[in-house]
Amino acid sequence: MPMSVRERAARRRQLLFTLLAAAGALAVVFPVLWMALMMFKPEAVMFARPPVWRFPPTLEHFDYVIEHGFVWNLLASLFVAVASTVLVVVVGTPAAYAFARFPIRRRDDLLLFVLATRMAPPVALVIPFYLIYARVGLLDTYVGLVVAYLSFNLSFYVWVLWSFCRELPVELEEAARADGYPRAHVLVRVVLPLLRPGIIATAVLCFIFAWNEFLYAFLLGGKTIETLPVAVPKLITSQGVKWGELSIVGIVALMPVLVVVFLLQRHIVRGLTMGAVKG
């Protein structure tokens, strides 16, 4: 059956819009691809003008990164991010549920306090943290860094998980209550299983925030705990910047984000808008 004129126009319009959107995605991908290419670029053509696309690939940058112990930085990053995320989930989940389900006295004030904690700029918060930690000996410790990460991640977690809790149907809990189960039992056996997707999505975002974090790690982790972002200045040496190695660290730091973006896309909008958009 031949296409009508209108159908063809609609098709053409759709193609145009797809191309536009693809161009936007390409603008995002392009610098990342260029960085990925730098991982294999030999020093000889690194500074070629005009920049070259084709070259015999080398693995020398990987050797350097491994020899200089960047694996330890990777492990430090992983440990801090996982530890702070686990802590946040344990402490934050009951609070988010309580905000959603019960009439709390001064609820608005408490919620605003949680939100304001999240919004506070790290640069203002790191000053008292640094001074207090210097006094009590928590500088350069894992405990200190993990606790500092609670300031932005716990508030984020409570706030966003609260938006998931609001969507839980109350009927199941009421039925369990009517059967005589105590509230704590209902929370563990009825609410938590229903809430699991929300908990996972929010916790993964917390992991990413901790994984990405720079300023606290830089100032509070100091010399002993170098997370991956903090290790980057080591690649700016007296002989110049190690561009290939820098790209490797960049790509490794980007890996978890790439995974999360494809698995969690619906929840990212909710997370980044602090639960304001359902996504």
Add this chain to the structure above:
Amino acid sequence: MYLVSRRDGAGDEAGWFPYVLMAPALITLVVVALVPFLYTAYLSLHEMQYARVGNWAGFANYARLLTNARFWHSVGISAAFIAVAVPLEFGLGLLGALVLNQGVRCRSIIVPVLFVPSMMAPIVVAILWKIMLAGSWGLLSYNLLERFGILTGLSIFASPALALLALILIDVWQWTPFVMLALFAGLQSLPLMPYRAAAVDGATPLQTFRRLTLPLLAPLMAVIVLLRLIDAFKIFDTIFLLTAGGPGQATESLSLFTYKTVFDFWDLGTATATAVVIWVMFFLFSNAFYQVVKRKLRAF
């Protein structure tokens, strides 16, 4: 009566239970946020010699801050950054959202890719753009700046005239996709009925957009603009890693100023006063955000 009230609305008669649930989180937040804030406020009211707390100083530190030309300069830089970056991100993001909303194909690939920059570590953003704009051999610096003679023999991050613009454009690159996807999610959740009615009445696409989409989307737009304002205002990492506030003070935003006052100059009197001022401002921002989400968006 008693039995009825116990069964409906799970909230009644909960007694101390919700407070037990909230206590660990709230106590933690008090320790990691409220105590540091109060400590900073306490320090800001004293004479500080490095980290040593001196005599009560009243508001002397604040008076010194408000007459500090470098402070006002950094406020100006932050204001300029926001004034250019946020409208650009919003305008481009809105256009992008409208495009995405037109039944674009391959959405399952395009949408995740667009999420990447907003989830990306600042350190990765810094590395990416350091490479793209490196000296005279970076892909962009060679092909754009050198070839067209805009800037030769100098890294853009060392150029007093262009460094701030470069940082702004990097922020636009990083955050426009987020604005686009958030508005797209908003567009997708709009009710269909008004649009059917508009189509029946023969409204043009432009009329539909102005009379329906804009007002329906306005609360969400306010939320997103507020979020972008807040985030752009506290931007630190990317600037710190790419220019460290330089050259000179050309990109020294308020965050950078605060950082340098503590960790470069060890002027804790000025720094703690700045921190308190920033904190109060952000509390007001947070309150605005809270009110918009609660009353306009009716999210809770």
